[in-house]
Amino acid sequence: MIKIVPTTPYPDQKPGTSGLRKKVPQFQQKNYAENFIQSIFDSLEGFDNKILVIGGDGRYYNREVIQIAIKMAAANGFGKVMVGRGGILSTPAASNLIRKYGAFGGIILSASHNPGGPTEDFGIKYNASNGGPASEKITDAIYARTKVIDSYRICDDPDISLDVPGIKHVDEMEVAVVDPVEDYAALMETLFDFPAIKTMIQSGFRVAFDAMSAVTGPYAKEILENRLGAAKGSVKNFMPLPDFGGHHPDPNLVHARALYDEMMGPDAPDFGAASDGDGDRNLIIGKGIFVTPSDSVAMLAANAHLAPGYAAGLAGIARSMPTSGAADRVAEKLGIGMYETPTGWKFFGNLLDAGMVTICGEESAGTGSSHVREKDGLWAVLLWLNILAVRNESVKDIVTKHWAAFGRNYYSRHDYEEVDSDAANGLVDNLRDQLATLPGKKFGELVVQTADDFAYIDPVDHSVSKNQGIRILFEGGSRVVFRLSGTGTSGATLRVYIERYEPDASRHDLDTQEALADLIAVADEIAEITKRTGRLKPSVIT
Known part of the structure; x- marks a missing residue:
């Protein structure tokens, strides 16, 4: 039986670059996952009797949300759900299933490389019919819907077994539990x-x-x-x-x-x-x-x-x-x-x-x-x-x-994790304020050639994405890039990318951090990383 359940919106369900990611206790709040899943369905058209792929990375709370998503898919009119045995589907395997079987789309439950557990991270993202992550147009529509949602649809059926492959049913919808690896x-x-x-x-x-x-x-x-x-x-x-x-x-x-x-x-x-x-x-x-x-x-x-x-x-x-x-x-x-x-x-x-x-x-x-x-x-x-x-x-x-x-591109990324959000945003705002005055400035032997806030014009649909990262390019091909990540769940992650191009093969065996030392120092000087975040060193260097 289909139920229509009254609900109230949550203000914090804006998807990032890879869907909605929060701590498990947030997803366990009353109707939190249901609100977001219903907002996905409400932002889509033309999926009646179509296939939906559902799966996740097996992290804590994966099985519970899969059962919710299956019942909500049935109540919203999908004709079939394909779900990995045990609720398991790697993200690329889910993309392959969507493409191979002509599915309308897929719901992937993951927070990617973030830690899992009862107090750790969980995530939900929607992938479109091409098997790829939803476009910004769709994620913007989902977020808009989360702010006004007042009810969701769900079937009042018992949970299905995810551990035995085969065909099952929720209400009138077919559920195929499939081998997650074979395809x-x-x-x-x-x-x-x-x-x-x-x-x-x-x-x-x-x-x-x-x-x-x-x-x-x-x-x-x-x-x-x-x-x-x-x-x-x-x-x-x-x-x-x-x-x-x-x-x-x-x-x-x-x-x-x-x-x-x-x-x-x-x-x-x-x-x-x-x-x-x-x-x-x-x-x-x-x-x-x-x-x-x-x-x-x-x-x-x-x-x-x-x-x-x-x-x-x-x-x-x-x-x-x-x-x-x-x-x-x-x-x-x-x-x-x-x-x-x-x-x-x-x-x-x-x-x-x-x-x-x-x-x-x-x-x-x-x-x-x-x-x-x-x-x-x-x-x-x-x-x-x-x-x-x-x-x-x-x-x-x-x-x-x-x-x-x-030639060799000496390259490193310095991550400052769980930085106070206000401090991180202040750092980025200060960098933007400097962009017009940086070209021509000297920092030791380094001379700034150009500086900008990267904007992208899609060559296919001509959509424009602004404020995608601050670039400081130096004469000779070196550069430093600053960007706030959208994949974390606590505070902000400041990522600093440092690169030097070296065409001389006799200089290809240097230690990376030593080869980049002057650029690392200049990055801190320009962005005032230590001063603004209180961090003396990155959380992770890769």
Whole structure:
């Protein structure tokens, strides 16, 4: 039976770059999740009797909200829901299901790389029929609806079993509980040379993958160990846990430190990788060398033709504005388009749908291609393995040869997490006030060439996105970028991106932080980071 339940709005349900993210206790407030889900449905048209994909990364409160979303989908007129067994679907796997089965869209329950648990983070985002994150037009409409919502629709049916695959029903709506891995693994087999990778692994090539007790565990276990023959135990922390084992499921050098230490050790495997909470980010480490996400995008693009799915070449490359310019030089050499977008995977969607780009990447460890409309951590791992199998070289050899050919972009991101929101906004306002006067100023040997607040005009639909990050570019190609992140749930995260281009191969073995030291000091001087935030150093350096 369908019930119409009266409700009152919450004022804090504005989606960020990746949906609505709050602490679990906030989502557990009366009607909080229901209000947001109903606002999604109220902002859409034409979904009667259509398919809705629902799944999440297995974090705390995932199962409860999936049951709510299924019952609300039935009450609002969807014809079918596809949900991953156990409520599990990685974000790229959900995107693939939407595209493969012609779904109207999908609801993905995740807070990505943020921690999980009873007092930690939870999130809900809507993906459109192309499999990608909802456009700003849709998220703006959802937010507007949350401010005035007065009721929601839900079926008064018992919960369904999520652990047994098969067809069930809620009211008159069909619910298909599906294997979360099968369709995704089948897609990967069409893109990569699995026999070549398997031969390499069987010859003694060792892989270490840290699933971080998050969603990619079952995917990596099936693909890397069962299909490609990596030794049992190659995939560590493969069981998705509601609290990610008490760890922060962010594949960076702080939170995946054990993997980094293993890869830098005397008996290191040949290839190390990790993925995050919902499976869309990646960490790549070779024996004795960490590959920055920005470099990884460029190197994957330069070598993608070695994988069967990309043998015909790339249409173009896109990167987020804060990502280093390493991929730009690859695009120039290949003679293909290069697009600089704001941060947020949704900005790649129009370019991918229009066939203008094939590979996209963000410095925040997100890499992907036209195969889905989300970044895809395991995809990046498999493309690296395919390249290694064909080139028969080590990760370190591939990296150093790439730098010799294209130059090295020394690059680092400094995150100041949970900064007081007023202090963070004041810092950004002060930077904006300086933009007109910065060009021509000298800071030691550094001279400011230009400074702006990045604005993006979408080449497909000509929409404009302003205030996407403050850029300070110096003569000679160095730059510093400041941006407030939209992925946190407490206070504000100030991200500072520092980059220096070095074409001289004899200077490619410097320590990154030392190579960037003068830029780091200037960033603090211009933005008054220490003075305004009270922080003497970043929370995380990547």
